[in-house]
Amino acid sequence: MKGDWPLPLKMPLVGGHEGAGIVVAKGDMASGIEIGDHAGIKWLNGSCLACEFCKTADEPLCAEQKLSGYTVDGTFQQYAIGKAAHVIKLPKDVAFDAIAPILCAGITVYKGLKESGARPGQTIAIVGAGGGLGSLAQQYAKAMGLRVIAIDGGDEKRSMCEQLGSEAYVDFTTSKDLVADVKAVTPEGLGAHAVLLLAASEKPFQQAVSYARPRGAIVAIGLPANAFLKAPVFESVIKMINIKGSYVGNRQDGVEAVDFFTRGLIKAPFKTASLEDLPKVFELMEQGKIAGRYVLKMPE
The missing domain is CATH 3.90.180.10 (Medium-chain alcohol dehydrogenases, catalytic domain)
Incomplete structure (x- = not known):
């Protein structure tokens, strides 16, 4: 060769x-x-x-x-x-x-966690936590000293996320108010320090700003087809939200x-x-x- x-x-x-x-x-x-x-x-x-x-x-x-x-x-x-x-x-x-x-999957989510800037002891919400990317993201997050809120749907994924050590699991298929439910399981109810978006649908990309805490970081990794990442300008500005994309490492x-x-x-x-x-x-x-x-x- x-x-x-x-x-x-x-x-x-x-x-x-x-x-x-x-x-x-x-x-x-x-x-x-x-x-x-x-x-x-x-x-x-x-x-x-x-x-x-x-x-x-x-x-x-x-x-x-x-x-x-x-x-x-x-x-x-x-x-x-x-x-x-x-x-x-x-x-x-x-x-x-x-x-x-x-x-x-491992390298991709590890890079995203680094890009989030989340520090040990802080809370990260992982959307799509029960999938191939999410199951690894939870473990890397734990190994990096982060507190994990898992967001996904179904009992099988709940069981897996709990076994992987997530502090809380929010089921989007049964939640009547996802934003309120996520904030309720964060310290002081202020929202997550960082959000890792691994979902394959568009809606989670529109919700993240609402449950990220002030100065929180939102990292888009998932690639739902023909989707747009939209955020309310007023809330994003007054909360000083950092929205970014993360590719592979x-x-x-x-x-x-x-x-x-x-x-x-x-x-x-x-x-x-x-x-x-x-x-x-x-x-x-x-x-x-x-x-x-x-x-x-x-x-x-």
Whole structure:
């Protein structure tokens, strides 16, 4: 192989954008990774490493970014290519299926928590807390010393969120006043210091300002189709609300997110399925019936 592209062997795979495997070949200029190493491929498959964004640790904003499963072939296959500078070297004693969700969902929510500016002891409301992103966001938040309010729907997700250590669970399917219910479980009823929006529908993006406390931060991560992030100007101004978007993490964010996992602080709730089961998994996803994450195992 030419250049700095290693070729990991794919084993368990998640979402088509990320996966973990064994390096079976490498480019003649690839460094920091060797054949036989265990490595992870992320959504951000590669970037130019020379532009202003890359040089200031904002590689996901690079105009020449390569995205797994979008602009380059993804990981719904037995072999996949990743740029050496962007793959993450993994400890060999870590199970591929267990760490695979960290390489996309884990890094994404970890970055969002950092972007929120929430400090240890403060409260963060996680909308979509029972999903693949949310289940990891709760654990990272707890590991970072934050107090978690989980917002989602249904008893299965309530049970999972409680097991993950959320201090309160607000069920949007049964709540008659979501804003009041969220504020009621925050210190002094003033609202959450930060809100992490992981939902796949638009309405939660319109509600967040109302239950964020003054000087609170709202971080949009979820990508509901054709949705808009709207907020009342008066309330946003007088409460000095900070509204921002957060994309995937940079290379260092990836290293840190994996380190939380290898230290035993994060356990991704997942189920394993074969590639043939993918259509059924998509159906469950569309119906909002997946708690945690699905890992697809490729045929050997």
